[in-house]
């Protein structure tokens with residue numbers, strides 16, 4: 226199906242609601258039945274029918290159809306957060322005594338889930354350098370049942386060879402899941418390579434306006450049904466109809482926003498790479514990126530996120546540089562309209578916390594929808610302090 230059809234029309238039965246161009250927010254917790262017979266029929270599949278909004282809601286259902294079509298999977302679930310999506314999909318597919326393989330340096334709360342939470346239930350893990358499929362293979366144990374990938378990852382954009390990982394996992398009967406937030410389904414479709422479950426933090430590009438937190442899981446009917454019937458219905462971390470409506474609205478412009486953000490980031494990253502005050506720029510679309518070839522092979526582009534390593538040995542200088550920036554907001558998250566800066570230095574010297582493993586010279590930037598030349602001017606003047 227054409228991308229335009231998905232973003233503009235799929236799932237929207239306008240004749241059911243006065244031919245309104247924008248779908249209604251069906252802000253109802255429950256749905257009434259004409260007969261006991263119909264109730265009995267509908268109860269057999271709560272995910273497909275309308276009984277109660279923890280199970281399915283017509284506004285959320287429009288969004289689910291669009292997201293599944295974008296990823297090329299049979300079905301999708303939308304949850305209250307990206308962290309929730311990762312946890313629900315993982316918990317539905319592992320049991321006490323199992324072993325999980327996870328890429329090293331995943332998103333921070335994914336790491337916490339695997340490292341601090343799963344051991345409570347007797348589930349062991351290995352964090353593995355996912356840039357090397359051989360290392361993943363070497364980490365497989367007889368009780369390995371789940372493989373968690375994130376490609377590119379959050380701060381340094383390491384990739385995994387998706388085709389190779391899927392083939393390897395299939396051979397060992399291991400379920401694969403990927404955090405595909407960076408690329409969105411427009412730049413990477415992991416299910417096409419045989420990955421079983423695709424997760425998104427819809428908080429980032431999918432919604433794209435920095436006003437909704439949500440998570441997405443895409444997969445086959447069978448796998449989605451399993452997660453729904455166990456984790457979603459029992460733990461219940463669903464999205465509200467209104468938030469789903471906001472994401473549907475965000476998706477209308479996904480293609481435009483993503484392309485703009487990607488191209489602007491590439492433009493800026495190229496210029497910064499040549500800057501004398503900068504040690505190194507990490508961005509998957511720069512030819513200098515260690516896995517640039519693989520990126521070109523399995524992705525059509527990447528998020529407008531890049532990471533700089535500044536040429537300085539002073540944490541204070543990094544702080545001054547960040548303070549000098551006027552056109553980038555200092556904030557976590559990304560994927561909205563606004564450009565952001567996140568310096569690793571801000572995670573240093575926090576009472577009661579260990580300093581990060583990544584150096585304080587690392588500064589991550591997200592390029593939003595503003596004019597890239599206007600943003601570059603700001604970077605140029607701030608770099609003068611170094």
Ligand SMILES: *Cc1c(COP(=O)(O)O)cnc(C)c1O
Nearest residue numbers: 306307308332406426428438439
């Ligand atoms: C933000 C983010 C998450 C967490 O998503 P929430 O919606 O904040 O729970 C997970 N993975 C990646 C790559 C992210 O950027």
